[in-house]
Structure formats: structure tokens, C-alpha cells
Amino acid sequence: MNTFNKISVIGLGYIGLPTAAVFANQGVEIVGTDTNQAVVDSINAGKPHFGEPNLDALVRRVVENGKLSASLEVRPAEAFLVAVPTPLRTGASSDFGADLQYVRAAAEAIAPVLVKGNLVILESTSPVGTTEKMAGWMAGLRPDLSFPQDKGEMADINIAHCPERVLPGRIIEEVVNNARVIGGMTRKCAQRALSLYRIVVQGECKVTNARTAEMSKLTENAYRDVNIAFANELSVICDRHKINVWELIQMANLHPRVEILSPGPGVGGHCIAVDPWFIVDGAPEDAKLIRMARQINDAKPGFVCEKVAERAKDLVRPVIACLGLSYKADVDDLRQSPALEIVTQLADMKIAELLVVEPHVSALPPVLTDRGLELTDFDMAMEQANVVLLLVDHSAFMHIDRDLIKDKFVIDTRGAW
Numbered sequence: 579m580n581t582f583n584k585i586s587v588i589g590l591g592y593i594g595l596p597t598a599a600v601f602a603n604q605g606v607e608i609v610g611t612d613t614n615q616a617v618v619d620s621i622n623a624g625k626p627h628f629g630e631p632n633l634d635a636l637v638r639r640v641v642e643n644g645k646l647s648a649s650l651e652v653r654p655a656e657a658f659l660v661a662v663p664t665p666l667r668t669g670a671s672s673d674f675g676a677d678l679q680y681v682r683a684a685a686e687a688i689a690p691v692l693v694k695g696n697l698v699i700l701e702s703t704s705p706v707g708t709t710e711k712m713a714g715w716m717a718g719l720r721p722d723l724s725f726p727q728d729k730g731e732m733a734d735i736n737i738a739h740c741p742e743r744v745l746p747g748r749i750i751e752e753v754v755n756n757a758r759v760i761g762g763m764t765r766k767c768a769q770r771a772l773s774l775y776r777i778v779v780q781g782e783c784k785v786t787n788a789r790t791a792e793m794s795k796l797t798e799n800a801y802r803d804v805n806i807a808f809a810n811e812l813s814v815i816c817d818r819h820k821i822n823v824w825e826l827i828q829m830a831n832l833h834p835r836v837e838i839l840s841p842g843p844g845v846g847g848h849c850i851a852v853d854p855w856f857i858v859d860g861a862p863e864d865a866k867l868i869r870m871a872r873q874i875n876d877a878k879p880g881f882v883c884e885k886v887a888e889r890a891k892d893l894v895r896p897v898i899a900c901l902g903l904s905y906k907a908d909v910d911d912l913r914q915s916p917a918l919e920i921v922t923q924l925a926d927m928k929i930a931e932l933l934v935v936e937p938h939v940s941a942l943p944p945v946l947t948d949r950g951l952e953l954t955d956f957d958m959a960m961e962q963a964n965v966v967l968l969l970v971d972h973s974a975f976m977h978i979d980r981d982l983i984k985d986k987f988v989i990d991t992r993g994a995w
């Protein structure tokens with residue numbers, strides 16, 4: 579049985595920081611690395627640089643007791659956990675693929691400090707074959723060490739892929755309780771990674787090879803994307819037939835083997851709107867349904883804008899309260915947010931005055947301020963608007979006084995009211 583006393587976490591973002599903090603909370607010394615000086619400073623001051631329930635107190639505690647520290651440079655450790663972004667890059671056709679530059683940079687930063695017996699784990703969501711590529715990049719820089727692609731079970735360095743699967747908004751709880759898929763480049767790699775995760779993970783841990791683990795993560799998010807696309811397509815069909823799609827879904831879901839997800843303004847975030855493209859990119863001829871689902875979900879913001887425009891043209895002076903900007907309820911994350919895209923498109927259409935309400939941010943992003951928009955508080959927006967466009971089902975919007983909206987045109991993209 580291996581024990582790990584010192585772990586290096588590369589990338590202290592939405593996944594890396596909570597993971598580092600949870601390990602540190604179990605008494606493991608964590609040396610975190612991030613390329614952003616402001617992030618490093620903020621963490622060393624005990625403050626997370628983004629909002630996530632229960633993260634503030636945890637980070638403060640483990641920084642104060644010396645178990646978590648951050649730096650710009652990768653320090654020697656027994657194990658290295660890579661949690662860097664794998665964003666979209668534009669592919670050769672209209673499809674997208676993964677930009678692996680940050681994984682490569684992490685591999686190049688780890689390589690100089692590697693010693694025999696180290697374990698390197700890739701947590702970032704990655705296309706099939708990325709773990710092997712990462713191993714190749716490190717091997718190229720360290721000819722004095724052996725790697726699993728050449729020496730198998732005898733290698734000096736062990737390498738595994740263990741995709742993160744946590745849901746933003748519930749990260750701390752899910753890091754501990756979710757089941758994990760642990761894919762080793764060899765059996766020994768997987769067993770060593772398993773012993774590392776056992777320090778914190780209480781959920782089931784399934785051991786497999788690295789390629790299956792990579793595909794497993796992509797499959798989970800593509801599954802959700804395809805199912806949301808089904809709901810979003812239904813919402814467009816129901817609009818044509820003047821049927822309330824949420825009532826329809828409630829009826830259909832009474833069937834014991836039907837469980838339709840919720841339509842919305844589109845699919846956002848850094849995961850579900852991105853990862854299915856990695857499957858398409860790796861098998862463009864075969865991934866027909868997965869590509870189509872991405873296209874259906876990506877088309878939904880445009881559909882919402884058309885509906886708003888139809889409403890606005892009946893009013894002499896339309897003023898629209900746009901409620902919510904984040905990609906989903908009760909988070910401050912605006913990445914790939916359909917709500918943000920809708921507000922941006924509406925601003926460009928110049929069909930109405932827009933009042934933007936987002937209780938989870940203190941300032942609007944440049945894409946909106948550049949268009950002359952300002953953050954408005956909820957009460958003022960309700961006082962001035964004659965159209966209310968609900969884009970995000972934040973708890974703060976769920977229990978509003980119905981009298982506030984009774985004389986306004988309401989467009990509820992979430993079926994929340």
C-alpha cells in the first residue's frame with residue numbers, strides 16, 4: 579500500500595483548487611501551482627478566487643495550518659495531479675477539437691522535477707489518447723527515466739487518467755462522494771492512483787485503462803448533452819404547436835421508463851457544451867447523433883432571441899429585464915453561458931432597452947459593457963421593464979412576488995415560473 583505525503587496539484591482552478599483543499603484537509607501536504615500570479619497570491623492569502631459553496635472556509639483552514647500553499651513553479655512531490663483547462667480549438671471543418679497546449683505545458687513543467695517512483699495523474703477532461711501523449715511529452719524531456727509506454731509495469735514513472743466528475747455548486751461534496759473511474763497506463767499505474775484517491779474518495783473507485791477512462795468522461799457529458807438536446811428540440815416543436823413543453827414533459831415522465839430532462843435557453847458551462855466535440859473530433863464520420871445534439875443545443879439561444887423579438891415588436895417602447903447571466907442556477911460562472919449569448923445577441927439586434935440582472939456578479943463582463951449595458955438591481959429592473967426574460971433559474975428569482983410580473987410580458991426560458 580502506497581502512502582502519499584506530498585502532492586503537487588497543477589492548475590488551481592474550479593477543479594484543482596477544491597481537490598487540493600480536500601486532500602490538504604486530510605493532512606497531505608499540497609503544493610499547488612498556477613500560472614496566474616493573482617491566483618497564487620489569493621490562495622496564499624487563504625482566499626479562493628471564485629465562488630463555490632463551502633470552499634472559502636476549507637481553503638482558509640488548510641492555508642492557515644500550512645497544508646496548502648501555492649506557487650508559480652512546479653515543486654518536487656510524490657504525485658502530480660494535473661487539472662488544467664482543455665478548451666475548444668476550431669478544427670479543420672466546422673467541428674471543434676481539444677486544445678491540449680495547457681496539458682503539454684503542465685507535462686513540460688513537471689518533467690524537470692520528476693524522480694523515480696513518482697505518479698502523474700491527468701484529471702483534465704481529454705480526448706482519447708491524451709494521457710499517452712502527456713507521457714510522451716515527459717519522456718521526451720527525461721531520457722534518464724523510464725515511462726509506461728516503453729517499460730510497462732517496470733517503468734520508473736507511473737501515469738494514469740482519473741477524470742474529475744464534480745458538479746459546479748456541489749464540488750466539495752462530490753470530490754469526496756462521487757464514484758471515480760481510474761485509468762492506468764498499466765495495472766500498477768492504476769493501483770497506485772487508486773491508493774492516492776482512497777485518501778479522500780469515499781465513493782466507489784473503478785479501475786480500468788487510460789483510454790477507457792478518457793472515453794468514459796466524454797461519454798457522461800455527451801449523454802447529458804444528447805438528452806438535453808432532445809428536450810430542447812421538443813421545446814421548439816411544442817412552440818410551433820402551442821403546447822406547454824414543461825407540462826408535456828411532466829406528463830411523459832409519468833411513464834416509468836421515460837425521464838426527459840429540462841429544456842432551457844441552451845447548454846453552457848465548460849463541460850457539457852465542450853466535451854462532446856472531443857468525441858466528434860476523434861470519430862467525425864461516426865459521431866452523428868453527438869454532433870447533431872451539439873448543434874441543436876447551440877441553436878437554442880438564437881431561437882430564444884427570435885421569440886423575444888416577436889414580443890418586443892408589439893410594444894411601443896420595449897424595456898426587457900434579462901434575469902440571470904450565468905450558465906446555470908446559483909453559480910457565478912459565465913463561461914459558455916447561453917444567457918450571456920442571448921443578452922449579447924439582443925443588444926446587437928437593438929430591439930429594446932435591456933436591463934441586466936445577475937445577483938452573482940458584481941460587474942458585467944466586457945462583452946456587455948462594450949455594448950453600453952449596465953448591471954441593474956432586481957427591484958429597479960422590475961419597476962422599469964415591460965418584458966421579463968427569465969434566463970437563469972437562480973433561487974433568488976424563484977420566489978418573487980407574482981404581482982411584480984402580472985402586467986408584463988413574461989418569457990420564461992427555464993419553465994421555472
Ligand code: SAJ
Pocket residue numbers: 703742743744745746798799802806839840841842843844845846847848849850905906907
Ligand atoms: N441544462 C439544461 N437542462 C437540463 C440540465 C442542464 O438545459 O435538464 C443545462 C444547464 O442549464 C447548463 C448545462 O446544461 O447550461 C450544463 O449544466 P449541468 O448542471 O448539467 O452540468 P455542468 O456542466 O455544471 O457539470 C457537468 C456534470 N456532468 C454530468 O452531469 C454528466 C459534472 O458531473 C461534470 O463533472 C462536469 O460537467 C464536468 O466538469 O465535466
